[in-house]
Amino acid sequence: MKAAPFEYVRPASLADALELLAEPGPETRIIAGGQSLVPMMAMRLARPGRLVDIAGLDALAGIGRGDGGIVVGAATVQAEAERSPLLAAEAPLLAAALPHVGHVQTRNRGTIGGSVAHCDPAAEILLAALAMRAEVELASVRGPRRLALRDFAVGAMMTAAEDDEMLVRVLLPARPAGLAIGAAVREVSARAGDFAVLAAAAEIGLDEDGVCRHLRLAVGGASPVPVTAEAAERALLGTRADTDAVREATRLVAPLLEPWDDQRASASYRRRVAPGLLARALETAAERARSPEE
Amino acid sequence: MPVPVTISVNGRAVSDTVEPRVTLVDFLRDRLGLTGTHVGCEQGVCGACSVLLDGVPVRSCLLFAVQAGNRSVTTVEGLDDAILLDAFEETHAMQCGYCTPGMLIAARGLLSDTPDPSEDDIREAISGTLCRCTGYVQIVEAIALAATRLRQDERHG
Numbered sequence: 001m002k003a004a005p006f007e008y009v010r011p012a013s014l015a016d017a018l019e020l021l022a023e024p025g026p027e028t029r030i031i032a033g034g035q036s037l038v039p040m041m042a043m044r045l046a047r048p049g050r051l052v053d054i055a056g057l058d059a060l061a062g063i064g065r066g067d068g069g070i071v072v073g074a075a076t077v078q079a080e081a082e083r084s085p086l087l088a089a090e091a092p093l094l095a096a097a098l099p100h101v102g103h104v105q106t107r108n109r110g111t112i113g114g115s116v117a118h119c120d121p122a123a124e125i126l127l128a129a130l131a132m133r134a135e136v137e138l139a140s141v142r143g144p145r146r147l148a149l150r151d152f153a154v155g156a157m158m159t160a161a162e163d164d165e166m167l168v169r170v171l172l173p174a175r176p177a178g179l180a181i182g183a184a185v186r187e188v189s190a191r192a193g194d195f196a197v198l199a200a201a202a203e204i205g206l207d208e209d210g211v212c213r214h215l216r217l218a219v220g221g222a223s224p225v226p227v228t229a230e231a232a233e234r235a236l237l238g239t240r241a242d243t244d245a246v247r248e249a250t251r252l253v254a255p256l257l258e259p260w261d262d263q264r265a266s267a268s269y270r271r272r273v274a275p276g277l278l279a280r281a282l283e284t285a286a287e288r289a290r291s292p293e294e
Numbered sequence: 295m296p297v298p299v300t301i302s303v304n305g306r307a308v309s310d311t312v313e314p315r316v317t318l319v320d321f322l323r324d325r326l327g328l329t330g331t332h333v334g335c336e337q338g339v340c341g342a343c344s345v346l347l348d349g350v351p352v353r354s355c356l357l358f359a360v361q362a363g364n365r366s367v368t369t370v371e372g373l374d375d376a377i378l379l380d381a382f383e384e385t386h387a388m389q390c391g392y393c394t395p396g397m398l399i400a401a402r403g404l405l406s407d408t409p410d411p412s413e414d415d416i417r418e419a420i421s422g423t424l425c426r427c428t429g430y431v432q433i434v435e436a437i438a439l440a441a442t443r444l445r446q447d448e449r450h451g
C-alpha cells in the first residue's frame with residue numbers, strides 16, 4: 001500500500017500551476033487535500049508521474065459573493081466551508097451536505113473542488129452542487145472557460161476537463177428571495193461518514209401561503225453521475241408538497257436511475273430505496289422551511 | 295528524487311530530505327522514530343494514524359510528508375494533556391491500545407473547538423477512528439470526563 005514514485009511541485013501561483021499542466025511529459029495531477037487521490041495512489045489505482053500541489057494558493061481558496069451568487073474557490077477546505085456563515089445562509093443545500101462528507105479528519109484536508117473534480121457517483125458535495133444547478137470555472141494556459149456542472153460531470157470519476165485544465169471555482173446560484181427555504185441531505189451508509197450507498201438532496205422554497213415555489217431535488221449513488229429529479233420538481237411546484245404528493249412525485253426519479261450491484265448494495269436495493277430516500281430528504285427540507293428557527 | 299522538507303514536529307523544527315511518495319505517518323515512524331502514531335489501513339479508513347496538522351486532526355497516511363512542509367504537526371507524543379490521558383486510564387478507555395493515539399488526537403481536536411461537547415458531538419468526533427476492540431462506550435465516557443475536568447480546571451486556574 002505505498003504510492004509509486006512521483007515528482008512533487010509546489011507552484012508559487014495559479015499561472016505557474018497551469019504552465020506545469022500544459023507541459024508535455026509525465027502524467028500530471030493536481031493535488032490539494034488529496035483525500036481521494038492519495039488512497040488511489042496507495043492502491044496504485046492512480047499513478048501520476050507528477051503532483052502539482054495547489055493547497056497553498058490563496059487565490060484558489062475562500063467563499064464569497066460574486067456572479068449573482070456564491071463563488072467557492074476550488075481549494076476551499078471542506079471544514080472551512082462547513083463553518084462559513086455565508087454558505088449556511090446563501091447555499092443551505094451545500095451546507096447541509098457537508099457534515100455527511102467523510103469524517104472530521106478528512107474534512108480538515110479535503111477540498112470542495114477536489115470532491116467535485118473527483119466526480120464520485122455518491123459524493124455529497126457533487127450531489128448538492130448538481131441539485132443547485134451549479135456551474136464550474138476551469139482554467140488553463142489557453143484561458144478560462146465556464147460550463148454547467150452537469151456538462152462537467154460526464155461519468156463516474158470522469159469530467160470534461162482537458163489534461164491541461166484545472167477546476168478553479170464552483171459557482172452556486174443565489175437562493176431565491178422572499179421564500180422560506182429549507183434544505184436537507186439524507187443518505188444510506190454502513191456507518192455515519194462512510195461512503196454513501198445512496199444519497200438524496202432536497203431544497204424547497206415556500207411562499208407565505210406555504211405553496212412550493214422553488215425546488216431542487218437530486219439523487220446520488222444510483223447512476224454514474226447524480227441525477228436531478230426534474231420531473232418530480234415540476235410535479236410539486238405550485239403544490240403544498242404534502243406527504244402524499246411528495247411520495248408520488250419522488251417516484252418519478254426511478255426511470256432516471258442506472259443502478260449497479262457492488263459490495264455495498266444491489267442494483268435492485270438502490271432502485272427500490274432511492275425514491276423513498278428522496279421523499280424523506282424533501283420532507284425534512286420542508287419541515288425546516290416551515291419552522292426556520294430550528 | 296528526494297526533496298528537502300522542514301516540518302515542525304511537536305514544537306521542534308525537523309529538516310530532512312524525503313522521497314515525495316513517503317507518507318507523513320511513515321516519515322514520523324520510520325525516520326523520526328515517533329512510533330506513537332499507529333498505522334493500520336494506509337488508505338484513510340481506520341483513523342489510527344491521526345495527528346494534528348496546524349492544530350486540527352488529519353490522517354497522516356493521507357498526506358505525503360512533503361505536503362506538511364512548513365506546517366506544524368503534533369503527534370500523540372506531543373500531546374501534553376495529563377487530564378485527557380488520566381481520563382482514558384481511569385475509565386478503561388483502552389484495551390489493546392491500537393486505536394488509542396488516534397482517539398486521543400480526535401479528542402484533542404474536539405475539545406479545542408468544543409469545550410462542552412454533547413455525547414453526539416463526541417461520537418461524531420471519533421466516528422472516523424475505528425476501535426477494533428470496540429470499547430467505544432468507555433472512550434466516549436473518557437472524553438466526556440476529560441471535558442468536564444478541563445472546564446473545571448479552566449474555572450479554577
Ligand code: FES
Nearest residue numbers: 334335336341355
Ligand atoms: S492508517 Fe491512516 S487511516 Fe488507517
Ligand code: FES
Nearest residue numbers: 389393425426427
Ligand atoms: S483499544 Fe484495541 S483497538 Fe481500540
